Amino acid sequence: MSSESPTAPENDPESPSPRRAGLRYAIGRLIAASLARIIYRPRIEGRDNVPREGAVILASNHLSFIDSMAIPVAAPRPVHFLAKSSYFEGTGFKGALSREFFTSVGAIPVRRGAGQAALDALDQQRQLLDEGLAVALYPEGTRSTDGRLYKGRTGVAFLALQTGAPVVPVGLIGTDRVMPVGAKTPSLSERVTVRFGEPIDVSKHGPATSGKARRLATDEIMAAIHALSGQELAGVYNEPPAQGTIEKIKQALPHERR
Numbered sequence: 001m002s003s004e005s006p007t008a009p010e011n012d013p014e015s016p017s018p019r020r021a022g023l024r025y026a027i028g029r030l031i032a033a034s035l036a037r038i039i040y041r042p043r044i045e046g047r048d049n050v051p052r053e054g055a056v057i058l059a060s061n062h063l064s065f066i067d068s069m070a071i072p073v074a075a076p077r078p079v080h081f082l083a084k085s086s087y088f089e090g091t092g093f094k095g096a097l098s099r100e101f102f103t104s105v106g107a108i109p110v111r112r113g114a115g116q117a118a119l120d121a122l123d124q125q126r127q128l129l130d131e132g133l134a135v136a137l138y139p140e141g142t143r144s145t146d147g148r149l150y151k152g153r154t155g156v157a158f159l160a161l162q163t164g165a166p167v168v169p170v171g172l173i174g175t176d177r178v179m180p181v182g183a184k185t186p187s188l189s190e191r192v193t194v195r196f197g198e199p200i201d202v203s204k205h206g207p208a209t210s211g212k213a214r215r216l217a218t219d220e221i222m223a224a225i226h227a228l229s230g231q232e233l234a235g236v237y238n239e240p241p242a243q244g245t246i247e248k249i250k251q252a253l254p255h256e257r258r
Contacts, residue, residue, distance in 0.1 A: 040190070043194070045195045046198075055129040055133065055164075056134045056199070057135055057160055057166070058071055058079060058196075059139055060136060060137075061144070061225050062172075063144055066186060067138070070175055072136070080108060081137070082125065084109070089109075129165050137156050139155070139157075139225070143238075147176060149231035151236060152219070157213075157215075161202055161213060167200045167221055168196055169196075169200065170195065170196055171225055174190055174192040175192055178190045197228050200224060202220065
């Protein structure tokens with residue numbers, strides 16, 4: 001999935017709800033992990049830093065579409081992430097294959113949006129954490145197209161402060177070379193490195209209701225990700241150019257990016 005900017009859960013009553021990984025996930029993960037190890041020979045560092053039980057947030061940099069496959073393959077336990085609902089809505093053989101693949105690797109469909117949609121997505125992620133599951137999130141909000149690490153949005157810190165879940169920073173290296181933004185097929189000649197850092201307890205920063213606590217926790221998480229990935233820091237948020245005067249004013253005014 002790409003797990004990108006905050007999105008809202010789809011309203012289709014048949015869409016999957018937050019759940020524990022089952023047989024389909026186990027089989028899908030086994031197949032994906034086996035193929036990845038054979039083809040890409042990934043370097044995996046710090047797997048012991050990921051708690052084997054209980055709620056945990058894997059907060060990662062985001063370079064490529066395949067990041068949401070690399071993390072579940074490398075992690076020592078099932079990991080859930082949000083995926084665009086369009087991956088589950090295709091028709092015909094291709095649509096069925098996409099739906100089966102994303103379901104098997106622990107993805108949960110959501111619709112893209114902002115405002116209330118972003119809050120709804122955070123609520124769905126909180127449900128997963130309340131069930132004691134592991135979730136993978138990208139504090140940058142969307143993929144970096146230039147390889148730099150952008151400022152983190154505070155949604156991940158909000159979830160961690162609200163649920164008490166530890167945050168394991170993740171540094172992905174090389175996924176952008178395996179499948180650059182816009183590429184239709186992955187390269188078979190590149191190696192990927194997945195680094196799991198030590199868990200971070202952000203509760204020392206204050207309650208989830210405090211904007212200052214959310215910002216400080218986010219900055220701590222992003223500093224840990226930077227130490228693992230070694231990327232150049234962009235120093236700004238990764239967001240599309242504002243369209244129209246009102247949007248430009250909104251981006252210029254101080255506000256919290258979730």
